[in-house]
Amino acid sequence: ALHWDKGINLFYYQNQARVKLYKEDGENVFVTKNRDFSISVDELKDQIVSSPELFSHNVILRPIIQDTLFPNAITVGGPGEIAYFSQLKGVYKLFQRRMPMIYPRVSLTLFEKKFQKIQKGFDFTIEEIINRDLEAKSQAMTEDFEKDQFVTDFANTMKKELRHLTEEAEKKGKAIADSLKPSVRKIDFEIDKIKDKYLKKIEETQGISKNQIERLKNGITPRLKPQERVFNYFYFMNFHGPSLLSEIMKQVDITDFSHQVLFYE
Template sequence: MPTDCISYQNSGYFSKLIVDYLDEKPALKTLYNRFPTITNFKNQIHEKEKNYPIANRTILVDALEKQYQGFEISNATKENIKLLADTKTFTVTTGHQLNLFTGPLYFLYKIVSTLNLCQELEKTYPEYNFVPVYWMATEDHDFEEINYFNYKNVKINWHTNSAGPVGRLATNGLETVLDTFSSELGISDNATYLKNLFEKSYLQHDNLAAATRYLANELFGKKGLVILDGDDVCLKKLFVPYVKEEIVNKTSFETVNKTNANLNGYGIQVNPREINLFYIEDELRERIIFEDNSYKINNTNLAFTKEELLTVLDQNPEKFSPNVILRPLYEEVILPNLCYIGGGGEIAYWLQLKSNFEANNITFPILLVRNSVLLATEKQIQKADKLALTWLDLFKNQQTLFNKKTQELSQFTLDFSEQKETIRKQFEKLNTIATQTDKSFSGAVKAQEIKQIKGLENLEKRLLKAERKKYANQLDRIIVLQNELFPNQGLQERHTNFAEFYEEYGPILLQKIESQLKPLEQNFTIITL
């Protein structure tokens, strides 16, 4: 099968904003600090070096060591945590929700992109250390987005009540989920590994944050991955000055709105609120709202004066949680970070935030679109070869692919564009004659042109329909194959869970992903299993 180069720009799966960012369009230059090239990391290192307090390193290391208490971790991860105390050490970070059993495949691709970029940086800049960080989105509240995963044709759900930050959510009820998952798995060694991994992750840990840490550590700990939970009182203390700025001056509301106003022609991914903070407790996560000269906690009876709220902040910083607008700033305050790796949607909202970083005097990181991957079996590739399909074909919209292959299979020309153009030219001449004799004829001429064009279009559709019936067998096989590779006519990586492939291929799955992903390349990676 031809190994087409499917760029992100030509894949059809990225927004105009991300396509223009990847193309380095001049209109977007003010929205980011440096474009992700290996040479640009040199100046990014120097800038972050000057703008990250040494004292923060000690606090970060202490927080991580406490978070990892009770977990078995690899020597590589231990070493990376210690290295964070060194002023020559920097991080590359990705973040992800606490999806049940990793959720869709792109969880893996985010982390592998992060691991592989650190390796590439180490080769290029050996005088520095680079630590891969997975930021767990423990303070999110969108439980319905994370409480399931798709295994083959089954959606495996976790049904429970969730009110506060998801990381604090107890893992009650996951025994039933394991039973459902186990009933779908086979009896192979790989299936047994997956059952045990789920059980050790979720049934032997009290909350979702601990369960996710265990799971990610099992999958990637040997590679030195450092897993960070931002829901940490010591780390929140570092962010107190920026929370005060938000409460008193509403800086992010002003700066991000100014950026949004200049994003002409692009969709806005996120809109700032007047105060971009939540007030959180174990069973509570509600917005802080400024109303009637008072700071109120939405959907509660809690209300504070400015002075009272600032006192609570000083005494209990863990009660304040940044929303999507401020969380990137929080990450960059507490980490010696050079680069954030995320999906297209994430990078789109990061591109709205640079002005807020500048207002807070925090270095804006390099933004890198994570690796995207399509996993295909040898059998699927053989099918594609027999059907004369390229990867460019398979990435097409299904109706477009259907029509294209019908035209290729047909012995006739099914596109009447040439004939329609001939008719248009003929009627241009007729219209010229009509206007020179009697202008009232122009309407009749135009009506006749429309009628003839429409007639050709109807013939085109009927011929296409007839040819589809004639080649139904081949066309059905094409659509079946595309549906296998693009579930629900969308990207496999946004739908399918890794367990579906791990059961069949075991550790080779992760080995192939780790060996083939190149973070700084802007192409879909096709991996053959």
């Protein structure tokens, strides 16, 4: 069931605190939630005129007061603001105010060069990055590294052939076998060395790959949110300078209400 809040759309400052006023049932009186303060309708009207600083508007009245003090022809807003404003037409009509035109703001991701390199290196699509669909590909890459048996199989095959060579040499005579042993030991050592280097490099590459993917995610979808919800323009301007604004104005289409990606070099 719906619960109707009987509070009015104004806050009252009482003892340096902002408190909400509620309509008392069957009475022309407003009270605070804990009922430690009450005021009649007439007293409320008088105080609004004589001491307006004791009152502040709530979220419903904010647009009305804002557009009364600073009339707007157009209000540019995001999806949440537009959904909210769309419910206020009757409120504007009640206060005999003209409602401004509501225009969707541009939705944008700034795709910097450092992230473009990572994206191309891993062959991620823009959609996969924006929609946070990298986990499956990242996991598959990790599994590929872990399943890499080539060097292990190679080392085992080489050592097996060395043992076979030693066995054949022993059949020809102890002197021949003994003459080969120093070289066999060196080759065996080098095979292990090659294997260790290979596996170490694989491990390093895997670590670098994970770090790069994390950088990409943190830069394009920080905190698993759209970039524009976390970083504002000034964050990027500190890195790229004021010329970034002209590039945004050049590339961004304000009539395109779909999400746009700006590739910035």
